[in-house]
Amino acid sequence: MTAGVPMTEAPEQGSSSSFVIRRILAAFGPATLSSGALEGAADLAARLGAELEALFVEDTTLLQWTELPFIRQVSLHGLPTAPISPPELELQLRALSADAQNRLAALAAPRRLRWSFRIARGQVRGEVVAAAMGADLLVLGSTSRPFGREALFDPSVRSLIGPVRGPVLLLRAAQPPHGPVHVVIEAADQAGRLLDAAVMIAGTRAAGPVATVWVAEAPLARKLAEEVARARSAVRVQRLSDPAAHEALISAVAGGTLVLSARSSLLERQTWWQDFARGRCALLLVRSVVTDLQGGDAGARD
């Protein structure tokens, strides 16, 4: 899963798949996309033969707030709390973006990856959503912080998920997804696209279980079991006895990727996010092409 596919090889994306990724957007800000997540994005782009575009957003709101005299920057590294001016913050942002660009260049070279790096200044959500319009997949990183677990998808990050039309892959800072792929299917109309996404992430259609499907409703489970038994030998169906048992699910996905519909009821639950934060997996949120576009912002609410 980790080895990149040379660009000369055809990517493993069958023409019948509804999930074709040619352009990946990795969005950066001061709080997102650490080196581990960046490596995961580079790996995925290399494997899919996709182009990787990196976007670093200089948050104007953040810059404007530093104009206020009572604003202090609390250091995460034990330095004294001190006022911070816009030029000072700009310098920090510039240093951060330069570092990110260097890291991306270092990751791209051995993978023979097509990549670009862009810096935009504006509102984070607006810039990312606008940039994501031209991409087949948006990759966001978790927020790292010096205490406890990384704050996966804090409100500022989660607020990006809704407006974006395409799939969104949320990667952890220190753990690119290399492990098992699990899919949660809650409705029959989601099944095809979610399974395509799972296979895409798993990187193969060969025999053997590449994805485990968790199905909430028993009839649907039976139906899917019959269907996938005919068409997708690589898929194993397993019933999620109780959607509330998501803790067990997250534990099972440890080190891998969980594929969810962007309309999943799981995302509505605050406790799910807390359990998810404790887990060790990436999250791929997939929209059904028509429904989700019509449905608009279906997920990622606190």
Place this chain on the structure above:
Amino acid sequence: MSPPDPLPPEALYRRCDPAQFDFESTAELAPLDGVIGQDRALAALRFGIGIRHANYHLFALGPPGVGRHALVRQVLEERAATEPVPSDWCYVHNFAEPHRPRALSLPAGRGKDFRGAIRELLDELRSAIPAAFESEEFRIRKQAIEETAKKRQEDAFNELQEAARARQIALLRTPVGMILAPVRNDEVLPPDQFRRLPADEQKQIQTRIEELQGRLEAVLRQIPVWEREARTQLRQLAQDVTTSAVRQLIDELRGAYRDLPSVLEHLDAMERDLIETADQFVGGSMPQPGEGGAVTARDADRFRRYWVNLLVDHGSGHGAPVVYEDHPAVQNLVGRIEYVAQLGALVTDFNLIKSGALHRANSGYLVLDARRILLQPFAWEELKRVLRAREIRIESLAQTLSLISTVTLEPEPIPLDLKVVLVGDRLLYYLLCALDPDFGELFKVPVDFADDVGRTPDTSRQFARLLATIAARDGLRPLARDGVAQVIERASRVVDDATKLSLHERTISDLVREADYFAAENGHETITRADVQQAVDAQIHRADRLRERIYEEIRRGTILIDTAAAKVGQLNGLVVSTLGNFTFGRPVRITARIRLGRGQVVDIEREVEFGGPIHAKGVLILQGLLGARFAADRPLTLHASLVFEQSYGPVEGDSASAAELYALLSALAEVPIKQSLAVTGSVNQHGQIQAIGAVNEKIEGFFDICRAGGLTGEQGVIIPRANADHLMLREDVVEEVSKGKFKIYAVETADQGIELLTGRPAGERGPDGLYPEGSINQLVEARLAGMAEIVRKFGSRDDGGRSHD
């Protein structure tokens, strides 16, 4: 006293009769089981070794080649074999003071066992400790601690976030920290909207932000504390796990070494260290020892301090050690601390401590060459310091001299109890006695080796066994008994004494080896007299190029030597030259000239600083002798000058003083001296002739010159009577003497000598106090009296015009 007759041929060479031996060759003889003629040295050695008090170290003095090293080693090894095998010594890490490695003493052989046991222990720990850390129990307990710590932080941060949310404040990340900003409808309030808020509301928001900022700072401050607590808990957990893995293994070692408290103490410290540093085993695989004993950097970092540096291993020893250190540099004596370069710096640890000869010889015997240790910088002082302190303290010389500045060690000193035997020349011993006050305090036992031994039937037989031993030891042919006799005769010649045998074993061994070579060339089964003589001749031939050159110059008249006729104030003295190991004699013309003077005999050699002090002393004795004998009651008014003609180098010794006296007497008496005779001998103020050295070489030197010009039967050499016993002349000399072609006279007094040289009586004072008319002494006295009278007349004429006080 009338002049003596020439010495008979049999007095010129003391033969060793092979018939005295009851063997045909040395193959029949048992090897010599002791030494010849070194009773004094042997007794001193045994005394020095036997006395166990401190500072009774030994100095074996004597010339090189007399077997000092061999005898010392033989006696030491005999003694050492009866003594217990000393302890092994190890250096181990000092866990309390790492720069001061600890020295551990273990019974012989157990040092290696201990090192092996520690190696095995470490091998066990390499698997046991990781296994303990990979156990389910450890993993769960560790995870619980980490989870607790993370939850603590999360709870604090979530609480803060809840508080912020309740106050409609958001936490925003910056590249290096966080700032707080107000929120409206889940969106961060843009600053321009904030500015449009009423002042009171702005103030409230600002207050809320400041309050939350304080809480955030408090949480951030607390995090390192929680993390430290978590680390402490993890460390304690690691220690608990390590203890369970380590204790049982170390307890087994404790059982094996329960009789050695110092080892137990070290094991306790090692166990504590393993447990205290247990966290080094957490979070990584354990290093494996490198192939072929090589040490990887990680392995070295973690485990080197537990190793055992076996400094001295007596596991395979029998008895006390006898060590000879032939390169007694400081580091070879007291050991050294080596360094390795790491990242451009020189570093070391106790594993790099290397033993010295003192460590290896501790509780035994150390043999050193005195000259070599004195030539090594600082070695002599270091040896004395160690012997005085009675402990071996390893200090880097470079550190002592401040040549390098790096982290070094101060290894715990090791108690020292040994005997040191220095082997050196006599001169070194006497110089050290005179100049080094410490020497006498530390080296109280001189072991004085004899150069020679009396030549008796008994010692001759022992000598034959010595030759048998040499032949057997060096794989040579046995010596036939006539070969033995010839070597014995040569041994007398080497010491220039017919009554002695040289104990210079190296010279004897060389001769036997070389004779063996010629025996092989000659196809002999045994080494015969002819082979030995051939070896002697070959030795001389290899070395006598310069002698031949001088003889040639004499024959050609370049160097003026007369061997016939008679001359006034001129005679042939004899000198010896030593070039390398070869000594030869040759004649030298000595002349004397007389004039009026103030009683002064001038030694021209001395005046030009060619003559040494002994030579000058001899000339001054002449002056005393002349004054006392011939001018006791009147001034000695001569001025005599003496010179070694055609001598262009230093002259030392008084062996020509008799010759100089004869030249003076001849010049004073105006009686010619026979140039067919040469003279050697020193004279005292009473006119007695005293012994000199190298009498054989001197006689042979003059003989060779005379033979080259044709022996007349008149030629010969006058030697001191006291040297008669030293004669071991060449066979050809003896042969010509027996034919009456050459003569050797041994005289006791100068009068005997002058009579032989002039053919006139020397003369003794009669009852009237006068010498007989026409005798040499009468002529000399008359001449001196005449000179005194002339001087007196000169003196009265000079005084005529002067006033006296």
